[in-house]
Amino acid sequence: MPSYTAPVDDVLFLLNDVFHIERQNNLPGFADATPDVVEAILVESGKLCSEVLVPLNARGDVQGCTRHDDGRVTTPDGFKEAYKQLVEGGWVGLSSPVEYGGQGLPATLTVIVNEFLASSNLAFSMYSGLVQGAVAAILAHASDELKMKFLPKMVEGTWAGTMNLTEPHCGTDLGLLRTKAVKQPDGSYKISGTKIFISGGEQDITENIIHLVLARIEGAPAGTKGISLFIVPKMLVNDDGSLGAKNGVSCGSIEHKMGIHGNSTCVMNYDQATGYLIGTENKGLNAMFVMMNEARLGVGVQGLALSEVAYQNAVTYAKERLQGRALTGAKFPDKPADPIIVHPDVRRTLLTIRAFNEAARAFVIWTSLFGDISHRSSDAKEKQHADDLMGLLTPVLKGVLTDIGFANAVNAQQMYGGHGYIREWGMEQFVRDARIPMIYEGANGIQALDLVGRKLPKDGGRALQAFFAEVQGFLNDHKDDAGLKPYLAGVNASLGHLQQATMWFMQNAMAKPDNAGAGATDYMHLFGLVVLGYMWLRIVKAANEKLAAGAAGREDALKNKLIVAKFFVERMLPETGAHLARIQAGAGSVMELEMEGF
Amino acid sequence: MPSYTAPVDDVLFLLNDVFHIERQNNLPGFADATPDVVEAILVESGKLCSEVLVPLNARGDVQGCTRHDDGRVTTPDGFKEAYKQLVEGGWVGLSSPVEYGGQGLPATLTVIVNEFLASSNLAFSMYSGLVQGAVAAILAHASDELKMKFLPKMVEGTWAGTMNLTEPHCGTDLGLLRTKAVKQPDGSYKISGTKIFISGGEQDITENIIHLVLARIEGAPAGTKGISLFIVPKMLVNDDGSLGAKNGVSCGSIEHKMGIHGNSTCVMNYDQATGYLIGTENKGLNAMFVMMNEARLGVGVQGLALSEVAYQNAVTYAKERLQGRALTGAKFPDKPADPIIVHPDVRRTLLTIRAFNEAARAFVIWTSLFGDISHRSSDAKEKQHADDLMGLLTPVLKGVLTDIGFANAVNAQQMYGGHGYIREWGMEQFVRDARIPMIYEGANGIQALDLVGRKLPKDGGRALQAFFAEVQGFLNDHKDDAGLKPYLAGVNASLGHLQQATMWFMQNAMAKPDNAGAGATDYMHLFGLVVLGYMWLRIVKAANEKLAAGAAGREDALKNKLIVAKFFVERMLPETGAHLARIQAGAGSVMELEMEGF
Numbered sequence A, B: 001m002p003s004y005t006a007p008v009d010d011v012l013f014l015l016n017d018v019f020h021i022e023r024q025n026n027l028p029g030f031a032d033a034t035p036d037v038v039e040a041i042l043v044e045s046g047k048l049c050s051e052v053l054v055p056l057n058a059r060g061d062v063q064g065c066t067r068h069d070d071g072r073v074t075t076p077d078g079f080k081e082a083y084k085q086l087v088e089g090g091w092v093g094l095s096s097p098v099e100y101g102g103q104g105l106p107a108t109l110t111v112i113v114n115e116f117l118a119s120s121n122l123a124f125s126m127y128s129g130l131v132q133g134a135v136a137a138i139l140a141h142a143s144d145e146l147k148m149k150f151l152p153k154m155v156e157g158t159w160a161g162t163m164n165l166t167e168p169h170c171g172t173d174l175g176l177l178r179t180k181a182v183k184q185p186d187g188s189y190k191i192s193g194t195k196i197f198i199s200g201g202e203q204d205i206t207e208n209i210i211h212l213v214l215a216r217i218e219g220a221p222a223g224t225k226g227i228s229l230f231i232v233p234k235m236l237v238n239d240d241g242s243l244g245a246k247n248g249v250s251c252g253s254i255e256h257k258m259g260i261h262g263n264s265t266c267v268m269n270y271d272q273a274t275g276y277l278i279g280t281e282n283k284g285l286n287a288m289f290v291m292m293n294e295a296r297l298g299v300g301v302q303g304l305a306l307s308e309v310a311y312q313n314a315v316t317y318a319k320e321r322l323q324g325r326a327l328t329g330a331k332f333p334d335k336p337a338d339p340i341i342v343h344p345d346v347r348r349t350l351l352t353i354r355a356f357n358e359a360a361r362a363f364v365i366w367t368s369l370f371g372d373i374s375h376r377s378s379d380a381k382e383k384q385h386a387d388d389l390m391g392l393l394t395p396v397l398k399g400v401l402t403d404i405g406f407a408n409a410v411n412a413q414q415m416y417g418g419h420g421y422i423r424e425w426g427m428e429q430f431v432r433d434a435r436i437p438m439i440y441e442g443a444n445g446i447q448a449l450d451l452v453g454r455k456l457p458k459d460g461g462r463a464l465q466a467f468f469a470e471v472q473g474f475l476n477d478h479k480d481d482a483g484l485k486p487y488l489a490g491v492n493a494s495l496g497h498l499q500q501a502t503m504w505f506m507q508n509a510m511a512k513p514d515n516a517g518a519g520a521t522d523y524m525h526l527f528g529l530v531v532l533g534y535m536w537l538r539i540v541k542a543a544n545e546k547l548a549a550g551a552a553g554r555e556d557a558l559k560n561k562l563i564v565a566k567f568f569v570e571r572m573l574p575e576t577g578a579h580l581a582r583i584q585a586g587a588g589s590v591m592e593l594e595m596e597g598f
Helices: A009-020 A035-063 A079-088 A107-120 A122-141 A146-157 A284-320 A344-376 A380-414 A417-423 A427-438 A444-455 A458-477 A485-508 A515-547 A555-572 A575-585 A588-592 B006-020 B037-063 B081-090 B107-120 B123-143 B144-156 B285-321 B342-375 B381-414 B417-421 B427-438 B444-455 B458-477 B485-508 B512-549 B555-572 B575-585 B587-594
Strands: A159-164 A180-183 A191-198 A208-217 A230-231 A236-237 A243-246 A251-253 A265-276 B158-164 B181-185 B189-197 B208-217 B228-233 B234-238 B243-246 B250-253 B265-278
Touching: A009 A035, A009 A208, A009 A344, A035 A079, A035 A107, A035 A427, A079 A122, A107 A122, A107 A284, A107 A344, A107 B417, A122 A146, A122 A159, A122 A208, A122 A230, A122 A427, A122 B123, A146 A159, A146 A208, A146 A230, A159 A191, A159 A284, A159 B427, A159 B458, A180 A265, A191 A208, A191 A230, A208 A265, A208 A284, A230 A236, A230 A284, A230 B250, A236 A284, A243 B555, A251 B144, A251 B458, A284 A380, A284 A427, A344 A380, A344 B037, A344 B444, A344 B512, A344 B587, A380 A417, A380 A427, A380 A444, A380 B587, A417 A427, A417 A555, A427 B427, A444 A458, A444 B342, A458 A485, A458 A515, A485 A515, A485 A555, A485 A575, A515 A555, A515 A575, A515 B342, A555 B208, A555 B575, A555 B587, A575 B555, A575 B575, A588 B123, A588 B144, A588 B342, A588 B555, B006 B037, B006 B228, B006 B512, B037 B081, B037 B123, B037 B427, B037 B575, B081 B123, B081 B265, B107 B123, B107 B285, B107 B342, B123 B144, B123 B158, B123 B208, B123 B228, B123 B265, B123 B285, B123 B427, B144 B158, B144 B208, B144 B228, B158 B189, B158 B285, B189 B228, B189 B342, B208 B265, B228 B285, B285 B342, B285 B381, B285 B427, B342 B381, B342 B512, B381 B417, B381 B427, B381 B444, B381 B458, B381 B512, B417 B427, B444 B458, B444 B512, B458 B512, B485 B512, B485 B555, B485 B575, B512 B555, B512 B587
Parallel strands: A159 A208, A180 A208, B158 B208, B181 B208
Antiparallel strands: A180 A191, A191 A265, A208 A230, A230 A265, A236 A243, A251 A265, B181 B189, B189 B265, B208 B228, B228 B265, B234 B243, B250 B265
16 A cells, blocks of 8 residues: 655755745735745645545545436545545635635645645545636636635635536537537526536535536637636525525536546536636637646646655665665675665666656746746736746646656556556556546647747747746856756756757748647657756755755755756756757658558 | 557568568478468458457456456456467467477467457467467476377467466565475475466466466575476376366465456465476476566567557547647648648657557567577577577567557557547557556566676677677668668667667676666667667668569558658657667766665
8 A cells, every 4th residue: 555755845945945935925925934834734734645645545546436327426435524624724725815715825835735635646636626726717817706606615625616628529629619608688608518528527525516618609700719718506606605506517427537536537418507707708718728727737746746656655665675686795685685776777767756756846836936926926027027937837847747757657666566567556556547647638749739839939939038048047157066067067968959959940840830740749858858957956056055054954865866966967868869859850751651651 | 449450461571571581491380381371370360359359358358357256267258259269270379389289380470470469459368378488388398298298288279378486575586486396206296385476377268277387396495596397287187188186276366457457367376286397306497487588579579569559549540530720731621620640749659659560560570580590490500699689689679669568558548638548448458458568577677687687798798799790780781772871870870879888888887787787778778779770771671672673552551661760760769879878877876875865
């Protein structure tokens, strides 16, 4: 049975020593996040995770969700009670506005707590994660009336939220969607259609579910320009806030999935369901994108989360499993064999995971802080800068963290040998669960296209220039820093590869967009490696500073950062050259084969 | 529901045009494998696969195997009947010696048919695959008496076979094994102990199961030098060949696994079971290694097999799924959207799989032919050369084909978007099934160590030199071949990387073996890419020759080979530089972290 310990010390180091969140204390909510408060939040949420959610994870996988003939859906035993604890702890609305009952703390803290939740029990964590996304969309675009009606209970967590985009014939290409909305005399709409893959579409853990639904208003233009976003509550809400009649929405079936069995993935049927327009008619995609950006960040975090919990368990196993002897002679001659962690190939595998995890966590916090600044700053320039970088980094974070997170779950499983393939050990569940973040909230190929096709050229490349300036600036500022020296050349080389790749796109993809499409995924991963390399530089710098200042009791942990950073530079950055070569190969052989030839 | 068509044309091209098997007609059995016979074998086995085994695959996954209270195990509905068809078709003993009832055809043909079987239904194919391995071990090491007693029914397929190595505390490190054997006055042994992860350990599809069991004879030396190999039949066999009493072996439980649910993975309890020594006391590992080499080749083929069937289905979906428009403008303006195969990133993904599959199939056939030569040639020099290369290539084939095969199943699943995560579409089963070949028959890290630690230095590096000579010779011989020109530089560069890596090991790993351990997996994958690149050169050469000779009706298929080869060189070979860099990084950061630091 796997276990999990929230990486509280690592997060504190990142928040306090690497990113110095106290420097953001001018932003609303940040001053309340004192070091003590933050530590208490991390410790308490970590405890909830280890003690309550971890034990429910394997059980939820085996038991799954059940749809009954009347359309009700039952979640696994214990989920309802655990969710109650989540609500009672105020975890759902940790970063939501105080006026709607939230605690108003930095969204970065919610992102971090969500990593812990997803490590412990991904399927469970999706129920609360989705309501946070729905809250974001409502906050950004809905009328005050709708906000007052729906947000308090959602922020509290007693009502859940869902995202309804996909239809059987339309996923990525939302322009094809057919769900219809017909305006009623009272200003509401009647929504009819079928949505699929709706996570938590029906469940028994909250008293109401607020569905956000994309639909086409009668007479609206075809394609993406005729899509509107609606609130469609499962139970209608009376003016006094009490629950009214059941709305015309029901779960038609639940999917049998590879993983995340504890989360109900529903086909939702809307039959003349009452809905309320969010924002402006036909501008639904804009409103939904707010939710999707939050969600994409959250999904990227899931990749890290599964990589982290898989790593922790693989380490435990590698220290306990006795098999063979070290290549350099027995390390534990009194035992029948050495623990397998003595073997270089086992260490290489574990370090591959860890060198990703620690930098990925920094990447997540770095990006989340841009999100907080973007939403909370009153300085227009600072806001724009943060918004630019948040927009640029989000597809990289989603695509890279979920691709590598999955690969790492597979790597960790491999450490168990045959036992990794057996359900009771729990590692194969991590792999199955880690597979979905690569797909949902925009499959990773779409993230790559978003990065290359939209985010790079946006505003004349302003965001990318800001990113290059930041990394290049750091490299310039620290070129004589002896403590950083072993790391600088590698990151510099990889940054050079990214710049060359960007230049290549500028020269070759304008006239021939297939050249961008054929290189998009490699570009995304190349970008990700540069970001992770830059995060390692920031971490090394902070570790060196802290060591120089005398970090009582933390020396070993900080020195280990320096070793893992070296591993990253030596073993993971060389990949950027291969990405560049593939990008520069262009679309030739990719597009040459006739469709019939496949 | 996935479908599958055996790649008969591709195999015929490889056998006839790339590897010219008719040149081996001096070997026993090869002259019988006339082009007509081979084609009939491929077509007929392909038909059995598509029509009988494919429909059982998803059902077997859902239903799984059941152990009853009395220890009996039931396989999924239809498996028993399908197995009967396999036996009646003579497929199990296709390449077994005629004197034991086999057809004596090249083992290469069995390897190919096994690819088809594994593509169709991996769980099912393991039942017949394991008996072939057991036959190989008995043929190589058992007495004539044991051969006569057990082989005819095994070759026929009416008795199955299993491999019993692993115990709860011992997998890779067989020196730790505890299963005991006590010699009896009649020359037989009483075997007692527990074995785990025994594929097909108990089932209801054959009337008897011949277990090959590693055990330690009372008083034998500790470690690997005291291990012997035994035949332990499930049902004792009377002198007249009829079945006697039940032996003291039973299935204690079956495992709940990530995939291959249709194959029963058993805990086997041996309680004073009657066993017969194979070969010499305490030389069991040698005898077992015969079986393991065959098995490792077979497992590598499974990686290819799942990559192939996943590719075929991903292509079908990519041609049918309408979503978005081509970057260069609508390709099917009359449809609501273009099929996703117009997108460069989709094509890149599909070609990544295909560029592997076609070269991997060549790699398999190339290696299998060495196996045939090694077993059947009467020319000592030719035999040794074949044996050297077979030994060198087997760990590469097993490790690389299963790692990439799994990655490709994941890639193919990704093409389905959310549907790829849903059981009904069948893609997620391919991923779960494709995961096990990376683990069993020696986890891939062990393959890498076998390659670097054993196969490279063996006989003063004779095998490696033979490999380098062959590839370098080909490059030299064809350096002015215009048709090969676009491909030579890439393969030459990657071969150079492999040679540099080898040199680096020679200079740095003798004194410090951790340098070899830390680079072993990268070396294996670097080696694999060079082999696949070499295979593409052989394929391109054959395709060019055939095109020049006028290949009626095959022109498109052959021209496609040239395109896919280009994709391989441009997109997959650049990885060798990254592998080299990682190898040359050495063991430093890998070994530096204290065990407590993990």
